[in-house]
Amino acid sequence: MRRYGKHTDEDDIRSRPNRKGTRPRTNIRPAHEDAAEGMVLTVDRGRLTCLVDDRTILAMKARELGRKAAVVGDRVALVGDLSGKKDTLARIVRIEERSSVLRRTADDDDPFERVVVANADQLAIVTALADPEPRPRLIDRCLVAAFDGGLTPLLVMTKSDLAPPDKLLELYGHLEIPYVVTSREELETGDAAQRVQEHLDGKITAFVGHSGVGKTTLVNALVPEDRRRTTGHVNAVTGRGRHTTTSALALPLAGEDGWVVDTPGVRSFGLAHIDPSRVIHAFPDLEPGTVDCPRACSHDEPDCALDQWVAEGHADPARLYSLRRLLATRERTEGD
Ligand SMILES: Nc1nc2c(ncn2[C@@H]2O[C@H](COP(=O)(O)OP(=O)(O)OP(=O)(O)O)[C@@H](O)[C@H]2O)c(=O)[nH]1
Ligand SMILES: [Mg+2]
Numbered sequence: 654m655r656r657y658g659k660h661t662d663e664d665d666i667r668s669r670p671n672r673k674g675t676r677p678r679t680n681i682r683p684a685h686e687d688a689a690e691g692m693v694l695t696v697d698r699g700r701l702t703c704l705v706d707d708r709t710i711l712a713m714k715a716r717e718l719g720r721k722a723a724v725v726g727d728r729v730a731l732v733g734d735l736s737g738k739k740d741t742l743a744r745i746v747r748i749e750e751r752s753s754v755l756r757r758t759a760d761d762d763d764p765f766e767r768v769v770v771a772n773a774d775q776l777a778i779v780t781a782l783a784d785p786e787p788r789p790r791l792i793d794r795c796l797v798a799a800f801d802g803g804l805t806p807l808l809v810m811t812k813s814d815l816a817p818p819d820k821l822l823e824l825y826g827h828l829e830i831p832y833v834v835t836s837r838e839e840l841e842t843g844d845a846a847q848r849v850q851e852h853l854d855g856k857i858t859a860f861v862g863h864s865g866v867g868k869t870t871l872v873n874a875l876v877p878e879d880r881r882r883t884t885g886h887v888n889a890v891t892g893r894g895r896h897t898t899t900s901a902l903a904l905p906l907a908g909e910d911g912w913v914v915d916t917p918g919v920r921s922f923g924l925a926h927i928d929p930s931r932v933i934h935a936f937p938d939l940e941p942g943t944v945d946c947p948r949a950c951s952h953d954e955p956d957c958a959l960d961q962w963v964a965e966g967h968a969d970p971a972r973l974y975s976l977r978r979l980l981a982t983r984e985r986t987e988g989d
């Protein structure tokens with residue numbers, strides 16, 4: 654069953670008991686050889702907007718997919734009416750293997766993890782320098798989720814017209830993460846979009862961050878209006894009259910084949926699912942020092958071999974400090 658990919662086995666309907674009232678289980682499934690390939694652009698109450706060739710098509714999940722949910726960024730196979738005409742609904746019969754997954758839980762005790770975006774190459778962690786205040790804990794958590802999910806991080810610091818970036822740059826400098834600082838004025842002149850764009854070409858970049866930091870403002874500056882119109886931005890008006898994004902939406906960049914994914918603001922980024930051994934991969938300068946670690950070392954415990962290794966001068970102690978800060982972010986509560 655090669656075409657189902659290895660990521661499907663956790664949800665595979667064949668491994669679950671037959672539910673009452675459904676047909677007897679069978680291994681004979683339609684081949685769907687005529688299925689079209691598409692990409693999920695947005696999901697709204699079980700309706701998925703997919704890009705197939707140059708058309709946006711409304712689709713729903715076929716029953717045979719079981720519990721497995723398609724998310725923004727997923728590559729899917731579709732059958733049925735693929736015309737994209739009004740009142741038509743195609744069916745998604747297959748979700749292709751994902752190259753990356755950005756996951757979060759509502760909080761650290763929440764066993765229910767959701768995939769925010771599939772197949773993104775890069776995670777743009779957007780933080781305002783003021784209004785709302787930067788929250789390093791949230792940034793750290795997004796970084797860990799990026800490293801864990803196989804996404805390259807990019808820091809975007811907005812609203813430099815309201816406060817300088819110095820303190821944050823000090824905190825993140827040792828992580829050697831690329832960053833961009835933008836202001837209201839640079840948004841208006843187009844400089845902000847241009848400088849962010851330099852990091853996006855040819856990639857799928859998901860924008861995440863607290864509500865109100867300016868994700869949608871940036872995405873709108875990056876994506877020409879006619880391209881935004883195809884799917885329509887999903888917005889709601891908050892109590893204070895501000896527009897807030899309510900579902901993730903993938904939009905194509907002009908020129909290169911890059912994509913940006915705008916996402917709703919988050920208050921927290923639960924990391925219940927994180928595996929520390931995947932986080933260390935994001936620190937290639939430290940990774941060789943872990944060969945003498947005890948088995949299943951968290952790299953944040955007394956027997957960890959990294960202390961000795963760094964003391965011998967193999968790597969910058971500030972890097973180890975940064976790694977530990979990220980690993981510890983799982984144990985601490987957010988907001989401090
Ligand atoms: N002063 C200043 N305001 C900005 C800047 N960028 C965005 N804003 C404002 O910040 C507010 C929030 O911007 P949005 O783009 O809606 O923020 P968001 O991150 O998409 O918020 P959610 O969708 O709720 O997650 C808007 O009023 C923007 O005009 C900036 O560089 N400087
Ligand atoms: Mg928004």
Ligand SMILES: [Zn+2]
Pocket residue numbers: 943946947950951952953956957958959
């Ligand atoms: Zn260790």
